[in-house]
Amino acid sequence: MKDIVLPKLHESLLNQEWYKVEFDAQVKQAMRNPFTLSYLRTGMKEGLLSDMAGALGRIHDVVVEAAKPNLIARDIIDVRTTTESLERFPRAKKSASYVAAEGGTVRIHGERYDWVDVQTSVFIKDGVEWTREFAEDAKWNVMNRQLEELGRSVAQLETEKIIALYGGVAASDLAGGSALPGGGSAMSWTKAVQLWDVIENEDFHPDALIIHSRQASQLFTATEFINSQYLPSEETELSQGLIGQALTMNIYKSTLCTNGVAHAVDKSAAGVLLIRRDITTEPYEDPKNGVFGVVASERIGYAVLRSKSIARMTGIATAFS
Helix, strand or coil, X not given: CCCCXXXXXXXXXXXXXXXXXXXXXXXXXXXXXXXXXXXXXXXXXXXXXXXXXHHHHHHHHHHHHHHHHHCHHHHCCXXXXXXXXXXXXXXXXXXXXXXXXXXXXXXXXXXEEEEEEEECCXXXXXXXXXXXXXXHHCCHHHHHHHHHHHHHHHHHHHHHHHHHHHHCCCHHHCHHHCCEECCCCCCCHHHHHHHHXXXXXXXXXXXXXXXXXXXXXXXXXXXXXXXXCCCCHHHCCHHHCEEEXXXXXXXXXXXXXXXXXXXXXXXXXXXXXXXXXXXXXXXXXXXXXXXXXXXXXEEXXXXXXXXXXXXXXXXXXXXXX
């Protein structure tokens, strides 16, 4: 259903040469890592694993599957994969016509461009770290729960980065040239329309409304919002932040948003999230300190492209009433 880029599972990654080479090296390293050895032994007892390659593949898949429901960032910005350390995005500037006398000199301006350079220099990492003794005694569900936490943690930080990207746009650069006033009242259908309207009047087309969970609760009480909903149940994913639709905008909620602030964006124009290396996992060891485990990481880059396709409203009520 989703058209966003999601992390690939182990079996899909094995089709890529860089991953196969790295994975073969990881298998050798994992054979001396107490965490992965314990994971393999326990998985064999459960009848789920037969060798270390299978154990590492499952570790990767557990992390990725736990990350997917938390990757709201990839719903609210244009997402692209890249093999480059830097991508340049040209932006067309509007040309201006003029009134001229018949037969007069023609001024040729044409379309002009500037650009935004986006570097994939952001590394997001988290790891599970256990002593040899703890790894040896750990149960299957405990190890899996720790791996799931890695996926959630990486995905959460990615989402924080994109929400902060929109929040960092200066008010004067936003659609309409300023933030809209919330008036201290609850989030409402009217406020959603105001955010939509200010972007439409910049000749962009808003398709995402991003709000704090408290503003989502307020919006749930708005009669216009309730009556507007026509998404079938399989397209409403409360657990993944999508709560419905208003006008042309899908509505996403997250407690990572600032309570009392709402953003609307045309995500195809507002910015870009580049993924140089998506979520991957590898064994980790620090024998000197007697700890071992697994690290999950990704390499990304992001930037605002057209700030006039972003609208912000501040001063919305922060309490539910």
